[in-house]
Each structure stands twice: as structure tokens, then as C-alpha cells.
Amino acid sequence: MRWLSFYILVYLTLGLQTGLRPYIAWRDASPNLLLLVVVFVCINASQESALIGAFILGALQDLFTQTPLGLHAFAYSLLGLLVVRVRLVVHRQHPLTHVSLALVGMLILGALDALQTLLHHPPPGTMGRGASMFFASLLYTLLLAPVVIGVLQRGRRLFAFELGGSSRIPAPRGRRRE
Amino acid sequence: MPAIRFKHVFVAIVLISGLCALLLPARVSDVARGQLDALLVPVSWPARKLAEAAHRQLRGPQRVEDPFRGESDKPRTSDEVLKDNQRLVIQVASMAKQIEELAKRAASREKLGDVQQLCDSFAVIGSDSGNRQSLILRGSSRDGLKVGMPVLCPEGLGLAGRISIAGIGGAHVQLLTDVQFTVVGKFERPRHKADGSVDLLSLLPIDTPAPLVQGDGRGRMVIKTLKYSDVEKLVVPGDWVVLEDPDGWPLILQHKKIGEVESVKRDNLGFAEIVVKPAMNLMQLAEVQVLVR
Numbered sequence: 001m002r003w004l005s006f007y008i009l010v011y012l013t014l015g016l017q018t019g020l021r022p023y024i025a026w027r028d029a030s031p032n033l034l035l036l037v038v039v040f041v042c043i044n045a046s047q048e049s050a051l052i053g054a055f056i057l058g059a060l061q062d063l064f065t066q067t068p069l070g071l072h073a074f075a076y077s078l079l080g081l082l083v084v085r086v087r088l089v090v091h092r093q094h095p096l097t098h099v100s101l102a103l104v105g106m107l108i109l110g111a112l113d114a115l116q117t118l119l120h121h122p123p124p125g126t127m128g129r130g131a132s133m134f135f136a137s138l139l140y141t142l143l144l145a146p147v148v149i150g151v152l153q154r155g156r157r158l159f160a161f162e163l164g165g166s167s168r169i170p171a172p173r174g175r176r177r178e
Numbered sequence: 179m180p181a182i183r184f185k186h187v188f189v190a191i192v193l194i195s196g197l198c199a200l201l202l203p204a205r206v207s208d209v210a211r212g213q214l215d216a217l218l219v220p221v222s223w224p225a226r227k228l229a230e231a232a233h234r235q236l237r238g239p240q241r242v243e244d245p246f247r248g249e250s251d252k253p254r255t256s257d258e259v260l261k262d263n264q265r266l267v268i269q270v271a272s273m274a275k276q277i278e279e280l281a282k283r284a285a286s287r288e289k290l291g292d293v294q295q296l297c298d299s300f301a302v303i304g305s306d307s308g309n310r311q312s313l314i315l316r317g318s319s320r321d322g323l324k325v326g327m328p329v330l331c332p333e334g335l336g337l338a339g340r341i342s343i344a345g346i347g348g349a350h351v352q353l354l355t356d357v358q359f360t361v362v363g364k365f366e367r368p369r370h371k372a373d374g375s376v377d378l379l380s381l382l383p384i385d386t387p388a389p390l391v392q393g394d395g396r397g398r399m400v401i402k403t404l405k406y407s408d409v410e411k412l413v414v415p416g417d418w419v420v421l422e423d424p425d426g427w428p429l430i431l432q433h434k435k436i437g438e439v440e441s442v443k444r445d446n447l448g449f450a451e452i453v454v455k456p457a458m459n460l461m462q463l464a465e466v467q468v469l470v471r
Contacts, residue, residue, distance in 0.1 A: 015221025018304030018314060022461035023229035028396040030309065051188050059195070063214055065308035066342065066352060069207035070198035072308070077192040116200050129394045130357055137309055 001049040002160040006041065009152075009159075010057060013037050018064055029136030031144045032106065034061050038076045039101045039145070040152040042083035043092045046162040054080030068116055075109040093153060095146035102145040106138045208325075208343050215303070215314050215348020222304035222314070230464065293430050294334060297467035298322070303348070305461055311356040311395060312342065313463065315349045322470050323349045328431055330467045336435040336457040337361075337421060338466055353460045354436060357395035362388050363436050364422035365413050381420075384412055391419060391436060391454060397461065399437055401452040406444040409452065415439050419454050428469065 013033050021030045038057050042050040058073035065072070083101055090097045117130060198207060254262070300317035317323050323344040329351045331338045339359065342352035352359055365384035386409050389401040399419075417439045421432055437454040445451050 011218075012221055014307060015218045015304075016225050017307050018218055019222035019225030020229050021305045021307075022459070023226075023233050025461075028461075032308075034307070048184055055188070055191065055195075061307050063211055064218070064304070064314065065306045066310040066312045066350065066356065066358070067308045068199045068202065068204060069210055070195035070202070074192060074196040074199050077188075077195070081192075112199065119200060129396070129400070133309060133357075133395050 001041075001045045001053070001162065002158065005158045005160075006053060009037060010034075010060060014060060014064065017061075026140055027136060029133060029140050031141040032109070032137065033144075033148065034058075034072075035076070035079075035105045035109070035141060036098075036102060036145055036148045037152070038079060039083065039098060039105060040149050040156075041159075042080045043087045043097070043101070044153075044156055044159065044161040047084045049162070050084050051077065051080045067113065071112055071116060072109070075112050076105070078108050079105040095150060098149040099142050099145045102142055102149075103138070106134075106141055110134045110138070212318070212343040212345025212349060213347040215345070215350075216316075216318070217347070218314075219303050219316065223301075223316075226302070226304060230462070233462070293330070293434075293469065294467070296430065296469055296471040297330060298470045299332070299465050299467050300349075301465050302463055306350075309395070310358075311353040311393060311397070311461060312339075313351040313353065313461070313466070315351060315466065315468075317349050317468070318346050319344045319349070320346060323468060328427060328469045330431075330434070330469065331457055331460070331463065332465055332467060334467075336437070337431070338456075338460055338463065341468065351466060353393065354391075354399055354456055355393040355395065355397050355460055357393055359393040361391050361421065361426070361436065362423040363391045363401075363419045364388060364433075365439070366418045366420050366433075367416075368418065381418065384417060386412055388422065389419065389452070394453075397456075397459060398440065399454040399456065401454065402445070402449055404450045404452070406448055406450040409442060409450045410444075413439060413442055413450075413452060415441060431469070 017033045024030060034057055038054050041053040041057070044050075045053060054076040055073055058076035059070075061072040061076075062069050079101075082104065113134070114130070298317075298321070300315040300321070300323075302313045303316045304314040306312040306314075315323070323341055325341055325344050327341040327344075329338045329340060330336070337354060339351045339353040339356070341349055343350040354361065365386055366381040367384055369380045369382055387404055390403045391399050391401055394400045401419075415438075419436045419439065421427055421434045421436055424432060435457060437456040440453040440455045441451075443451045
């Protein structure tokens, strides 16, 4: 993967997420653009690049939020581990794949956030309010997933991904494809 | 000896980040924050300004509410506005002098008086990158910002929150509307004069137990610790919630407006659910004032 292109994408997405969030929110629920970038990188890059990229994205997002440090890095790394396992058996260009993977990512993030909140004895009513915010944010992110990832997929040549554009399982080296 | 592979190192790093997220207290992990915020300014600040301008265009001209009008439909004339302003300036100047005298007599170490003179303004360059209610300021520990400093809305329109992170690269403000923010308040009601207008300098206290005001994470605050029987018919929409927390906040900010009551409902357990609206949309603030002195 071309790391310069990756860092430029991360920088722009993080800047847009922090700058635009209050103005693109719907009833105070905002989309998670960085998670969509994680899905894009993980379905296209080689295994090592995808995992490192997912961790870096999460760690950078952790530096600009009030949630505990390491939460997004942990969640996106788990998502990366899952995506690199399943990406060879799914249609990587299909919007439904993008939406499904974004859904899994948001659920992982939501579950970890809820677990972390429970462990630190939240004020009464926090879990209920957090849950309603989370589901609104989840729906918004899923609505944007096919659009954002679809646009990024069109520019994947800029990243020189090792995995290529085909969604078919590549033949093992040394054996001719029948 | 087995070779250390990439996956071993990666799993170890991921587990460390997981432990950090779940078990490490915020005061330890927050040290790493606030160091790189300035790097985002070239993207986040112009994006925010453009979005602000677009939002203003789409929203159209906003009718400013006249808090002195009260129930009356007729707007105040310019003569009435001038007279009210003169009366307020004289009254505020007199009260400031009285406070100064009382502070001298009490030999108080607490600063009192005009809070604006103790504040510095800082521009907002962005907001929380996750789902929390916080702002990122164009200001840092080099500008004198410290964790715990109170933050106010511009033009003294009320409290906004507190500095939660202050590093060399930037500072974060945890807003009143954040789910983890709590503050003790008090209900008060502006008096209505005979002509129906509102006397904002004379607030009627409402006798209820002290409410614990918590952010709800959706741009509002909520009070859920009072029994409905304690507030029924006493607290109504439009009442003010002001700060009354001398242990946690400086004396000069006591009785500063937190917000206005939006609704009062009863939940299944007999407790009141009171929703409080802040003076403005805190996440869309373009600048804030920080009590630095």
C-alpha cells in the first residue's frame, strides 16, 4: 500500500470529521467517517498493511475524542482482523458488503464503548441515553457507507493496494488456474 | 526459540490498547491528548467555517428573542430599549461596587465582579472525532489553559463546560451536554412585571431539592434525581437552571445560567425527567471564553 496516500486520506478524513461533525449531525447523531475508511483499507490492502492501517486510524481518532484512549484503536483492530479473514469470500466491490462490514464495525465499537462505560460506574441513565445516540449514529453511518466507500473504491489506484480489484480468490502460486 | 512474527506483535499491541481503553483511568491516558490538535487546523477550521456559513445561509435570518418582552407580542421600541439599557448599566455598576465593598470587608480571596475581565477568548477549531460532546480549541497550555478551567459561551450567555484536556498542541472542552458531565444547579424563575415584560435582574428562587444536572449527549441536559412530587407544579418549562455548586466552581460563576427547562415529565418510577436546553447549540460555538485569571 502507498502509505503517503493513506496518511493524506487519514488526515483529510480526521480533519473533516472534527470540523464538520456538528453541521452534518442529524438530531445530534453523526456518522463515523473514519470507520468507513477502515473498511475501505481493510478490504483492499494486504493483511499486514490493513491491520497496521486499522490500528493507526483508531489510535489517531482516540487522540481527538473524549472516549478512553485505545478504544477506537482496539475496535478498529478487531474489525481489521475480521475483515482480512472474510474479504476473500465476499464480493469486495458490492455496496452490501460495505454496509455489512460497516455494521459489524459499529457494533464492535458500540459494544466496547458500553463495556467501558459499565466498568466505570456511570451516572444513572447514561447507558440508555448512550444507546439511543449510538443507534442513530449507526444508521447514519450505514446510510453513508455505500456512498463514501464507493467513492473511495473508484480512487483505489492511488493507494497501490497489493490485493487488486478482483473479488475472486487468487490462485495459489505455481499452479495454473483451470 | 520461536520467531516473533508480525501477528504476535500486532496482537500484543491490540491487547495493550484494549487494556488501556477498558481499565486505565482517564487522568492517566489523557496525558497523550492535546499534543497534535494544531495539526488538524488546516483542514478542520476551514471546513467548520464553510459549514457554519452554509448553515447560516440555509437557516436564513434568525429572529432574536427579546427576553424582556415576556408575554407581550409587541416588540419594544428603540426608546424603550435605550431606557432599559441605561437602567441596567446603572444597576449593574451599582451592584458591582457593592460586591467590591463586600469582598473587601470579607477579605475574600475569591475574585468577584465582572467575569468577562477574567476571561480570554479562544476560537473553536473542531469538535470531538467520536460521539462525545466536546470542542477542540485553538489554544493550549502555552496560552495558560489548564485542566478544570471553566468555559463560558461568548458574550456571557451562560456556562459551556470545562477544559478537560490541555496540551501543547491544543485544548479540549467537555461541554455541559456531554454524557459524563454533571453539575449541581438550582431552579429560578425570572419575575414578570405588571406590563408583562420580564425583569431579568430579579430572579425568584424555586424551592426544590438541589438538582443534579447531567448531559444527555444529544445537545441537552437532563435532571433525573428529583422525585416528581418535589417538582410537580413548582418547575415549569421556561424556568432557568443556574449554577449552585460552590465546591466545584469558582464563586464568581455561581448563579450563572446553565439553561432553561424545556419539559417536565414523570417516569415509571415516580421520578421527574426534566430536560434542560442550553442557551445555544454548544457544539456549533465558533468561540468560547475561558476563565483563565
